[in-house]
Amino acid sequence: MPLTDVAIRRAKPYDKPQKLADGGGLYLLITRAGAKSWRWKHRVAGxxxxxxxxxxxxVTLAMARDAREDARRLLRSGVDPGQLGRGYRTTRRRSRRGSTTTCSRPSACAGRWS
Structure with missing residues (x-):
């Protein structure tokens, strides 16, 4: 069953990290310290x-699902989303907030947000 926002808000940390699955490899990892991190497990070349x-x-539940679908599209087109680098993901995050900063390739952004 897919996650709901209510279930995410109610989730509490335990002695060990726990995973709350949403589907399609997307899950929320809750650490012992209480941090809630969205992760997507996938396969590239086996x-x-x-x-x-x-x-x-x-990053809300809807945003995480959208990011998963974007990464899936990249994977289907032959691009490993993990290899795009921090510059690409930071640019996407900033563009959602309304910033005008863009990068055409990750290497062009490498020194901007270190």
Missing amino acids: KEKLLTLGLYPE
Whole structure:
């Protein structure tokens, strides 16, 4: 059964990290310290990969699902979303907030947000 926002807000940290699955490889990892991090587990060339999409509540459930679908599209087109780098993900996050900063390729953004 898919996650709901209410279930995410009610989730409490335990002695061990826990995963709340949403579907399609997307899950919310809740650490012992209480941090809630969106992760997407997928395979590239037969190897399992893990992509961190952001922290809840900064990245909502709907935003995490959209990010998963964007990453799936990239994967289907032959691009490993994990290899795009921090510059691409930071640019996407900033563009959602209304910033005009854009990068056409991750290497062009490498020194901007370090």
